Amino acid sequence: MYVMGTPTTVGQLDPTSPDAPVAAHLGDPMREQRTLLTGAAVVDRSHRGVLALTGPERLSFLHNLTSQHLTALADGQGTRTLVLSPHGHVEHELWLAELDGTLWVDVEPGTVDDLVGFLTKMRFFTQVEIKPADLALYSVVGPGALSAVVRLGVAVPAEPDVLPVPEAKFHTGSVPPRPTSVYGLRPLPSATGGTGGFLRRHALGDLPVVDLLLPRATAEQTLAELDLPRAGLWAYEAVRAAAKQARVGTDTDHRTLPSEVDLTAVAVHLEKGCYRGQETVARVHHLGRPPRALRLLHLDGIGTDELPAKGTEVTADGRTVGFVGTTARHAELGPIALAVLKRNISGETPLSAGESTAAIDPD
Secondary structure (H helix, E strand, C coil): CCCCCCCCCCECCCCCCCCCCCCCECCCHHHHHHHHHHCCEEEECCCCEEEEEECCCHHHHHHHHCCCCCCCCCCCEEEEEEEECCCCCEEEEEEEEEECCEEEEEECCCCHHHHHHHHHHHHCCCCCEEEECCEEEEEEECCCHHHHHHHHCCCCCCCCEECCCCCCCCCCCCCCCCCCEEEEEEECCCCCCCCCCEEEEEEECCEEEEEEEEEHHHHHHHHHHHCCCEECHHHHHHHHHHCCCCCCCCCCCCCCCHHHHCCHHHHCCCCCCCCCCHHHHHHHHHHCCCCEEEEEEEEEECCCCCCCCCCCEEEECCEEEEEEEEEEEECCCEEEEEEEEECCCCCCCCEEECCEEEEECCC
16 A cells, blocks of 8 residues: 555665665655645655765865866855866766855765765865765655745755856856855754754756755654655656756766756856866857757657666667667656757657657757
């Protein structure tokens, strides 16, 4: 029997998936998804890796290594940044939160060890300490998310502030010397002293999202105060795909550039100076023609109920024109997928993805 709010894992993912540690669903994926679309529910994303960076040079350290302008990140602000390859390809996306002398970093499941190895090699004599943090991430999603988190006794974080991306060949000084995306934070009190975690506000399209990063030992106690139903990761991924928000590692490959998957506005500062991969990012932006683009596909399975697997080739007239990333059954849109396609593929082009026919979303 399905009970909204029961945190027991009912739907398990493929055990080889990096998402396997959390619930895919709790008995009724479509009902859970509709709750996200019309009300609010808590999604367990506690399998994401979390780090704590401390030391007086923590911000300048990441500023010099990654794509975002971080030296002006103020206490109580969050943002996003990318670790790029020397050729400008996306390797890691970091969600950052600066609070009371600590820079909290959360990343995709299964990637934290690789990121720590890279940061440690690049530290040299920089005054920064990099340590794992025992925080777990839970996302409150839906139109009622903002009113729900008030029950925790804190004010709603400020709404996201994202700068417009400048046109190609823009004038110097077009981008202010600050993070291009700023997400409001709120610290949570702890009854036992120390950190009680914090809230971070962002959005999936028009849906408000409040991430709760909570100490694992007290997470369930905090979540109980919200008195919200639970939803599995399938519901979250469906609304994320519909909002056309790429997930690094799922909707990217080893050649992906930030501009191909719409990460420039939220994670790339185009005037901050040198960092690894900066030359490629600048060249592609000023030429104005990334080779590929992220597209939302509508799928029509003919003779199969299976959605295409991640990495399935997208073809047009027998030619490979891209690949599938996230796939989902959306409560309103039906079967959908995010795909990275050659930029010249138009919405009128007949496409196939595995056993499914596909069409680019007109919006």
